[in-house]
Amino acid sequence: MKSARLLSIVLLLQTRGRVPAAELAERLEVSARTVYRDVEALSAAGVPVYAERGRHGGIALLPGFRTDVTGMTADEARALFILAAQGAHSALGLDDALRSALRKVMAALPAPHRPAAELAGRRILVDPDKWMPRPSSAAAPDGGPSGRGPAVDLDVLHSAVFTDLRLRIRYRHSGETRLRTYTVDPYGLVAKAGTWYLVADRRGRPQLFRADRVASATLTEVPVRRRAGVELAAVWQQLRRQVEDRPAEVRVTARIRRERLDLAVRILGGALTGPPRTGEGDGAGDGEGPGSGDWAVLDLAYPVLPAVRQLLQFGDSLEVLAPPEARQVMAEAAAALTAVYAADAPSV
Secondary structure (H helix, E strand, O other): OHHHHHHHHHHHHHHHOOEOHHHHHHHHOOOHHHHHHHHHHHHHOOOOEEEEOOOOOEEEEOOOOOOOOOOOOHHHHHHHHHHOOOOOOOOOOOHHHHHHHHHHHHHHOOHHHHHHHHHHHHHEEEEOOOOOOOOHHHOOHHHOOOOOOOOOOHHHHHHHHHHOEEEEEEEOOOOOOOOEEEEEEEEEEEEEOOEEEEEEEEOOEEEEEEHHHEEEEEEEEEEOOOOOOOOHHHHHHHHHHHHHOOOOOEEEEEEEEHHHHHHHHHHHHHHEOOOOEOOOOOOOOOOOOOOOOOEEEEEEEEOOHHHHHHHHHHHHHEEEEEOHHHHHHHHHHHHHHHHHHHOOOOOO
């Protein structure tokens, strides 16, 4: 389209300075004659662009001219600030560079787009990191992944956080079949490792609601009642710490065959309370201890005793050594599995 081509010419001249007409024509995939016609159209529209002929000539803008036209739509501007809300910048030492870049982008945005872009950065956060690695039964708040998409259209939740209205939701907690109805004051939405969460106050206290457990959501006509001076980022950090700093109450010792050790370390993650013990310095180097020979010892912590069943996935390559209550849980779970499969086992 001609309008897009005219905008491209302005942006190229803004970044490159003087550009030969032939180069512009090649970049835009048009003829040099078309480029000169476009220059005349820009000049007639009030853009201070001119053409210089000769060996060192080209198309240029008058010195000092800048435009706030970026070609971005409102949705594109909002998307940029959402994606930049959180990421790997801290690990790379680029926090200051990111803030500087966003200030420049904000200054270049058309004035009508600026409020929406700024609000998007305050209402939507993207946190790509997984929850602090934990046993599968406690991997994420409110029961962990459900294996399905959001039960309610995210557009409804999206509208709630941008229209500053209270939201009425029907919500299913983990382990429950019935729905509960809550009226909440939304702060925003957070995408945590691919899972969406609504962050809101309920009765003045912050709470996380998994989007895929929201059965329905309705905007009320009542203005939202957020705590003064509190923003999404601060509420999210508070809730995230509550989830990840949940104390582990059950200490478990287990031994695992060394050929499965690397896999176990990757899977068990934050359940491990220290590095595996393989005989060095633990009294197990005499060839008879649990960490000797073909075995390594693991020290683990679980929030509740039933979570130890996570270790069943390693089959007979792993044995729980202590406490006795954890061994009992494993024995009962193994017996239940044996009963399930023994019913269909062929007779010998």
